[in-house]
Amino acid sequence: MEQVIIVGTGCAGLTAAIYAARANLSPLVLEGSQPGGQLTTTTEVENFPGFPEGIDGSELIMRMHKQAERFGARFLYGSVEEFEHREGINCVKVDQQWLETKALIIASGASARWLGLPRERELIGHGLTSCATCDGAFYKNVPVCVVGGGDSACEEALFLTRFASEVYLIHRRDTLRASKIMADRALTHPKIKPLWNSGLEAYLADDEKKMRAVLLKDLTTGATRELEVKCVFVAIGHNANTGPFAGKLDIDSKGYLAPKHGTSMNVPGVFAAGDVADQVYRQAVTAAGLGCAAAISAERWLAEQ
Ligand code: NAP
Numbered sequence: 001m002e003q004v005i006i007v008g009t010g011c012a013g014l015t016a017a018i019y020a021a022r023a024n025l026s027p028l029v030l031e032g033s034q035p036g037g038q039l040t041t042t043t044e045v046e047n048f049p050g051f052p053e054g055i056d057g058s059e060l061i062m063r064m065h066k067q068a069e070r071f072g073a074r075f076l077y078g079s080v081e082e083f084e085h086r087e088g089i090n091c092v093k094v095d096q097q098w099l100e101t102k103a104l105i106i107a108s109g110a111s112a113r114w115l116g117l118p119r120e121r122e123l124i125g126h127g128l129t130s131c132a133t134c135d136g137a138f139y140k141n142v143p144v145c146v147v148g149g150g151d152s153a154c155e156e157a158l159f160l161t162r163f164a165s166e167v168y169l170i171h172r173r174d175t176l177r178a179s180k181i182m183a184d185r186a187l188t189h190p191k192i193k194p195l196w197n198s199g200l201e202a203y204l205a206d207d208e209k210k211m212r213a214v215l216l217k218d219l220t221t222g223a224t225r226e227l228e229v230k231c232v233f234v235a236i237g238h239n240a241n242t243g244p245f246a247g248k249l250d251i252d253s254k255g256y257l258a259p260k261h262g263t264s265m266n267v268p269g270v271f272a273a274g275d276v277a278d279q280v281y282r283q284a285v286t287a288a289g290l291g292c293a294a295a296i297s298a299e300r301w302l303a304e305q
Contacts, residue, residue: 009035010109017291018068129234130234158185167192263277
């Protein structure tokens with residue numbers, strides 16, 4: 001029986017691991033299907049306090065990982081397949097094996113949302129991706145596009161200017177949702193060409209089943225046209241990773257875990273932290289803060305038992 005199992009190794013999970021380990025709880029941390037979480041798919045993180053020159057997302061995660069290990073956190077590769085609360089014990093099934101724990105901190109994060117167009121699945125990895133840092137370098141001196149109008153879309157577009165000949169920023173409205181600093185940077189970059197009030201109608205592949213172009217729709221006139229791009233980077237937000245907990249824990253109308261108060265969920269000993277339970281802020285530093293809060297709440301709850 002574990003004292004604490006932490007699900008996820010993004011900012012929230014690793015911060016929870018640092019705090020739980022320092023509280024001598026020897027937490028078992030499950031790495032999940034995307035170890036390190038979303039920060040490992042970003043480039044420079046400029047707004048995490050303490051790094052005035054910025055820090056690479058993966059480097060920041062690596063440092064948190066080391067810090068948690070230093071205090072005795074244990075790590076296990078694997079994703080939660082099922083969750084059950086049995087007679088006061090929280091149980092998670094990982095690789096077909098049930099693990100038992102008193103406290104469970106869920107920091108399973110969020111995954112990229114897709115447009116839901118035909119042929120999406122088969123084109124992923126063949127000119128369709130949600131990660132510019134992972135795939136941007138494959139598209140040197142060719143036109144690419146980014147779909148979305150938030151901070152992620154601007155960040156992806158700016159990163160892609162290092163490689164692509166031009167970066168079309170396709171947004172369904174005529175103003176960006178992104179923060180002013182990111183929007184200004186993107187819109188003043190000579191390689192970034194915003195296409196306002198535009199939606200993607202279809203992905204167009206070549207004979208080798210690689211992205212050739214997209215069918216664009218002008219959402220004000222309804223007119224459609226082809227736009228030649230070698231890769232589409234989708235940056236339209238994320239869905240909370242709540243799969244194994246659906247029907248067992250409170251989930252709000254938008255699909256996020258909904259704590260009863262603070263980070264405490266509706267089941268005793270279960271706590272939620274980070275993007276899986278935050279549809280408002282979704283920042284690295286708020287995820288870290290919530291991870292800290294969840295670990296302190298778990299520690300206090302364990303002490304009360
Ligand atoms: P987001 O802020 O939710 O933006 C998603 C964008 O995608 C919006 O512009 C939205 O359009 C568009 N969109 C959503 N569904 C769509 C669809 N079906 N078709 C076409 N467009 C669609 O998501 P995000 O950019 O991933 O950012 C998430 C959070 O992380 C935010 O809080 C952001 O501040 C933060 N973040 C921060 C940084 C940074 O500080 N450097 C970097 C990345 C992310 P509408 O605008 O019309 O809704």
